[in-house]
Amino acid sequence: MTSAGITISDLTVGYGGPPVLDGVSLQVRPGGTLAVLGPSGSGKTTLLRALAGFVRPATGRIEIGDKLLTDGQVLVAPERRGVGYVRQDGALFPHLDVTGNILFGLTRSERRRATQVGPLLELVGLSPDLAKRRPDELSGGQQQRVALARALAREPAVVLLDEPFSSLDTALRAATREATLTALRERGATTVLVTHDQAEALSFADQVAVMLNGRFAQIGSPEEVYDAPVTAEVGAFLGDIMLLPGCADGRIVDCVLGKLDLAEPSTGEVLVMVRPEQLTLGTPSGLTARVVSAAYHGPDAMLRLDLTDTATRLVARVPGHNAPHPGDLVGIAVPGPVRSFPKPGLLRPQHAADENPQA
Structure with missing residues (x-):
């Protein structure tokens, strides 16, 4: 996997009313980990959806590495962006086992690269013995790790995490978060985590962006935003x-x-x-x-x-x-x-x- 940085310039996104994202700009270094922190309704998930290609921005540019994803004219389809997306609920298919879920949606050539599901499970801190289990036979933390393994199976340059730990209890959330961060660093993926949990953002990322009312109020290291807030x-x-x-x-x-x-x-x-x-x-x-x-x-x-x-x-x-x-x-x-x-x-x-x- 080759790391790629993210560059967002003057991005505006709306759903027919006032803009949800209002001219935001951001840079994430290749292999970096960014936590986007903000209250409900501040635009965090919309930012992820724009990065993934699920919504079309009204204005602005998004680039991953040297690849232009959107600039108001160009709009690269989600499956061609080299982006992995992990939702809050994991979104596993209940009728497929772990192997089927991890390999789902891959092309034939991608499946050949990912035929060794065991190493992917080990990468996210799970035993290969779980490969034939169905989602209802897994704990919540195990399901989230399988969802991460599915996102990593494509070897994406960027992984987007949309509050993936919020439904887990405290101890399980910490263990799953640590396993996720270890796996992402092992792969060298550039990561964007959306969360409303302050402690999670400060402990997970090397860069924190505080989003309020559709704009970034402050971007900096965890120490900078906590110890030296701008407002x-x-x-x-x-x-x-x-x-x-x-x-x-x-x-x-x-x-x-x-x-x-x-x-x-x-x-x-x-x-x-x-x-x-x-x-x-x-x-x-x-x-x-x-x-x-x-x-x-x-x-x-x-x-x-x-x-x-x-x-x-x-x-x-x-x-x-x-x-x-x-x-x-x-x-x-x-x-x-x-x-x-x-x-x-x-x-x-x-x-x-x-x-x-x-x-």
Whole structure:
């Protein structure tokens, strides 16, 4: 299999009404892994369908490697794009066994290349002994891996994954995701994963594109989009945040949590973004807060805190084994740099504190 990059330029797609994708552009390096993350209705699946050739864009270009797929005049058929597509439900044929499902739709020459179904099953972390089983004799995770093996049987340069793990339970989802990523890297396929699961996107891909309202709000590495969101809206979508009023002067911002270092210089009134895991708790001294509630999650716990002598509600994520209890008084510090946004921000202050910490 030869890896091929993806180039999308000024792509607009609609279904007769307002555009679902509104002039999006994107590049994925050959062999790279991109996660497209966004809420329901933001245009994620439409982007995959346009890449696969299932919908015709109104404007824009799509190229895979040096092959033009569409530019408003050209429209290459789905079967000629060199793209594998794995849907959320796997879409296996119930009357065919695993071998029949993997080989379904291949040409005679492709079938000769893929006659060894066993290695394909091993590639996706399944035993070749499953080759004669039917889909109803497989677990949900096994069915998704068979769907991936079917997509890889054509030796596509690009594999598109449309929320393929969302119907699986937590442990099975993690194991299936890891097996899928290993198989795709083994083949060197360029991969685009669509998901609304923030943790999945950040752990799966080497590049994350946050899609809001049919546009890319930010594209970057997982660390960049999480630690340095370009807007408060992006920051909140990727995880809990608190937005606190502050006054910035260069690399220092003064807010209810004291004078904090800024990751990027700013001046004037701002909203300071603090994530729950940035708060560290200790013995009561200096800045203190009282624990209002604690939600224990095993590895960690989410705490609601009331900052002493203010009306400020905070949320902290701390290790579960030594989490304080409701009513405890704790000291608070923010050791690392924080981000800020111009005031007014896109979200009201204390966003995370207003959410249920168990959610």
